[in-house]
Amino acid sequence: MAPQNVDLIVEAEWVVPVEPHGVVLDQHAVVVDHGRIVDILPSTEVADRYAAASHVRRPGHALLPGLVNSHCHSAMSLLRGLADDLPLMQWLQDHIWPAEARFVGADLVRDGSRLAAAELLRGGVTCVNEMYFFPEVAAAVYAEVGMRAGIGLTVIEFPTAWASNADEYFDRCLAAYDEIKSQPLLRAAWAPHAPYTVSDASFERIRMYSDQLDIPVHVHVHETAFEVEDAFHKHGERPLSRLRRLGLLNRNLIAVHMTQLNDSEIAFCADAGITVAHCPESNLKLASGFAPIEKLRRAGINIAIGTDGCASNNDLDMFGEMRTAALLAKAVANDAAAFDAATALRAATLGGATALGLESEFGSLVIGKSADLCLLRLDDFDCLPVYNAISQIVYSSNRRDVRDVWVAGVRKLEDGHLVDFDTGQLAGLARAWGERIRAGLGR
């Protein structure tokens, strides 16, 4: 029987499908047609069964699902390292918010999001869950780049360059929603900034719209002890209890940070089926605290991983974030078996797809799912020997080891080179913004 013609075959020494959990398929091939995975089989059998327009063979490489960055402020790439080693409120109020008030506009969001998309794709990330102002601009960038993104419909109770009051935020969000829903790789999500910056009335409107549209609600919550204590002091209610009272605790909720949790909160979050987007490096850098991620996992809560924005990380490196998540969880749980390598990789892929309600579409290498693929070299001398490919990916690899990336079967990174970007031009863009922002802040 003649081999079946397909668009793409990728062969790797190790294929890590994420589903089934912890499995490594040695010397396997993933077969892709019309943007979807149509087969996964041993390399020895692939030539008899399939003939591909593009056939990539990578001995010494691991093939895994593209990573999903579940919490990011893309445009803040232009504020990378602007203010470091400061507590959250001082960092926000004295540095980030003033800089944003002065510089945030459609042009900063366009350029910052382009930089972020390039950094993410080169680092093996095929989907980002985004939250910032001018979401329609970020949406246009991600659509043009051909990368998956959750686009946050941002609501905050103070005026910005994007909107001046709650009604205007909602009007702009609903207009952006209409643009976003027409883009196959984009997913709209409501993005109320945080309980301390959003009113009950706005949360109620968000709850109504998220129910109507059945889209996620992406919110910073219980990021710091101060946030929780201040809310309790002022309103007699912890923020999570307030969100629960307002009907926001359900499968659509993506709760970001969650460093301050008691056992009853963990229990009702588990019952509600929310996702926790864990941002360990941001939580450490801002001294926000330690999310009890292994406890949350054991309670059955879906865990996703995010880098947060470049101003609090200071990169969009999901390999570093995944490693930090796996390392930190062990010391926090006082259990070296906690949040093992396979669990961290799952959180950084399928956990993020689940957060967006798209786990049937991507996040693992399963026949029928979108071909969102990351090829990682494990054959450099400082990643060898390989006793366990998943362990190597999480604990020894580096985002610079990513060689090839596909989104829905379309090549975005080829042997380490971005297909759709001129990296020199991107560097010039970042430098020019740096000069402008530094000068504007009188530095």
Place this chain on the structure above:
Amino acid sequence: MAPQNVDLIVEAEWVVPVEPHGVVLDQHAVVVDHGRIVDILPSTEVADRYAAASHVRRPGHALLPGLVNSHCHSAMSLLRGLADDLPLMQWLQDHIWPAEARFVGADLVRDGSRLAAAELLRGGVTCVNEMYFFPEVAAAVYAEVGMRAGIGLTVIEFPTAWASNADEYFDRCLAAYDEIKSQPLLRAAWAPHAPYTVSDASFERIRMYSDQLDIPVHVHVHETAFEVEDAFHKHGERPLSRLRRLGLLNRNLIAVHMTQLNDSEIAFCADAGITVAHCPESNLKLASGFAPIEKLRRAGINIAIGTDGCASNNDLDMFGEMRTAALLAKAVANDAAAFDAATALRAATLGGATALGLESEFGSLVIGKSADLCLLRLDDFDCLPVYNAISQIVYSSNRRDVRDVWVAGVRKLEDGHLVDFDTGQLAGLARAWGERIRAGLGR
């Protein structure tokens, strides 16, 4: 006046000398002759004053002192990822010690140390403080490679392939010492494994010899709560108190890990002038605990940073370790201003030189010191913009961004390529050992 002839001039957009603390010199040049720094001056002035056999100009790069990895088991590179996600004692007793009993010999130490030296140099590390068996073999490798190393004279109270009893360990250590002291880039240090594996009698001999020879004593101590509680339960004494009673708490002591410390221990360690070698990723991965590194720093204790061995990290990436140290210290101290970027960089350079008693020789860019240099690119789009070079080095850079390295003025890495190694041959060596070890363990 004619320009002075020198061996090397390195110009960079940012020169970070580490001393003075936190300083960044824009557009400066470091002038090197006969392996030493002879001048540091603005790039605009260098051509009039010096003519160099080798003149390296690097716009968009930062020049910093070579990093110092203050705690490593080089040969364990060959056990990278052999056993992960396990608690310390199970990891040691069920996996690492059996594998070592079977495979550790001069050949494993030679090949593993060569791999480690290459990984370290490519990652910007110019000095490593080493602790393993067959130190004379590691010493020969580091001498041949031309890299700085502290070589541990290892003592442990159980038989290994290297020695069968305490007397034999001491005989072999003293023989190794004679070879090491003849090598200009090497520094011998006593390396009793840990309080729970070394007797009072051996510690007393080590104390006597370290006083006679005035060399460091490099020991794992207070790594886990179990270690401290078990010692107290069995002997009524915490390990640090025991080392203090045995006279080992002094300027020569390099205390590794130190995750379990009370305030009185911090106070007497500060009075004694010891160094703490902080290994944050190993402490997280083995769930050993959190070293109170900011408290130690505030107490005036010299802090150095180490990766530990590849079996518990799983790499020798000092950029990653420095970032983890800076990030983790903030959450542990509940202070986002704790252990800032400049402090982390100091610990990863001068702190390590001080640990070895060689702070007058290297660890910062100061006229008269050895030219141990690391050139790091900061001009890739995903490290831009640069608002603060030190912040970028610590929070955004990656070991793969290291472009050039010199040890005592000798080029070891040239535009990302190791001068003295064939990386393909190293990869083959690592793979071959991996096969042999996997087969030997019946995997």
